[in-house]
Amino acid sequence: MLQLKSQQSQLGSSAVSGSGSYNYKSFHLGNWTEISATCGGTSQTGFQAPINIAVDGADYESMPRTSWPKFRAKDGGCEEAYFAAKGTAWQVTFIDEDANIDCTNLEMEWNGKTYALVQFHFHTLSEDTLDFQPTEMQMHMVHLAEDGSFAVVGAMIKTKGWKKNRFLEDVFGAGFDSNRKVSLNGKQKFNPYDGVLQKSGEFWYYPGSFTTPPCTEGVDFLIAQSPVVTSHSYVASYMEYLKGSGAGNSYGQNHRPIQPLNDRVITTGRFSRGGAFPPCGKLDPKNLRLGGEA
Numbered sequence: 001m002l003q004l005k006s007q008q009s010q011l012g013s014s015a016v017s018g019s020g021s022y023n024y025k026s027f028h029l030g031n032w033t034e035i036s037a038t039c040g041g042t043s044q045t046g047f048q049a050p051i052n053i054a055v056d057g058a059d060y061e062s063m064p065r066t067s068w069p070k071f072r073a074k075d076g077g078c079e080e081a082y083f084a085a086k087g088t089a090w091q092v093t094f095i096d097e098d099a100n101i102d103c104t105n106l107e108m109e110w111n112g113k114t115y116a117l118v119q120f121h122f123h124t125l126s127e128d129t130l131d132f133q134p135t136e137m138q139m140h141m142v143h144l145a146e147d148g149s150f151a152v153v154g155a156m157i158k159t160k161g162w163k164k165n166r167f168l169e170d171v172f173g174a175g176f177d178s179n180r181k182v183s184l185n186g187k188q189k190f191n192p193y194d195g196v197l198q199k200s201g202e203f204w205y206y207p208g209s210f211t212t213p214p215c216t217e218g219v220d221f222l223i224a225q226s227p228v229v230t231s232h233s234y235v236a237s238y239m240e241y242l243k244g245s246g247a248g249n250s251y252g253q254n255h256r257p258i259q260p261l262n263d264r265v266i267t268t269g270r271f272s273r274g275g276a277f278p279p280c281g282k283l284d285p286k287n288l289r290l291g292g293e294a
C-alpha cells in the first residue's frame with residue numbers, strides 16, 4: 001500500500017471517484033482499469049493479485065529449502081510505528097520520511113535479496129481466498145528491496161477460535177486513530193514476524209501484483225498457511241473505521257476480488273528465521289512512495 005504522494009491529497013476522507021482517483025466504490029463502477037490498464041490483467045504477465053488458492057486435494061510442489069525466506073528482527077523489532085490513514089486502508093508504518101520514522105530493524109531475506117519491512121496493513125474481507133472462502137481479514141506485510149522489488153507476506157485472519165493472537169490484539173487495541181506514533185505496551189516491540197508467523201510455518205507462494213491501481217505486477221506473495229485469530233469486535237471496528245474514512249466500500253470492506261490464475265504455478269515453502277543482518281541498503285524514496293497497494 002505504497003502510494004504516490006501526489007495521490008494522497010486526492011485520496012482524502014471522501015475519496016471521490018474521478019480522474020486518477022479510485023476507491024472500492026469506484027472499483028465496482030469499473031474505473032480501476034481506466035486508471036491503469038494493468039488492473040485489467042491484459043498487460044505484462046497478467047499475473048494479478050489476489051487469487052484463489054485451492055487447498056482441498058491440492059498438491060503443490062515445494063520450493064527447495066535454500067529458497068526459503070529468512071526473517072530477522074534486529075534488537076527485537078521496532079520501538080514504535082506510525083499509524084497512518086491511507087486512501088484504501090489503514091497501515092502501520094516503519095519507514096516514512098514524512099512521518100519522521102525510519103526503523104529498518106525488520107528484514108526478510110528472499111530470492112538472494114534483503115528486503116526491509118516498510119509497513120503492514122489490513123484488508124477485510126481477506127483478499128486471497130482458500131477454496132473460494134475468504135476469511136474475515138487479511139494482513140499484508142509489504143517489503144521493499146534496494147532494487148525496487150516488492151514482496152508481500154500475508155496472514156489470513158479469522159475471528160473464530162479460542163486463542164486470540166496477542167500481537168494483533170495489542171495493535172488493534174491501540175486503536176485505529178491515525179497520524180500518530182504508537183508504542184506497544186510495556187517492553188514489547190513491534191515484531192509482526194514473531195507476532196503472526198509460525199517459526200517454520202508453511203506458506204503458499206505466487207507471483208502477483210499490487211491490489212489497487214496501478215496494479216503493478218512483479219510482486220511476490222507469500223501467504224502463511226496457518227491463520228491467526230482476532231476478536232470479532234476489532235474487525236467490526238476496522239470496518240466502521242473504513243466506512244467513516246471513505247476508504248472502504250459501503251459495507252466498510254476494502255478487498256479486491258480474486259483475479260484469474262492464468263498460467264501461474266503456486267509453490268510452497270517454509271518460513272525460517274535468523275542469519276546475518278546485512279543492511280537492507282538504500283531504499284529509493286520513489287519506491288517508498290510508489291503508487292499502488294499490495
Ligand SMILES: [Zn+2]
Binds near residue numbers: 001
Ligand atoms: Zn494489501
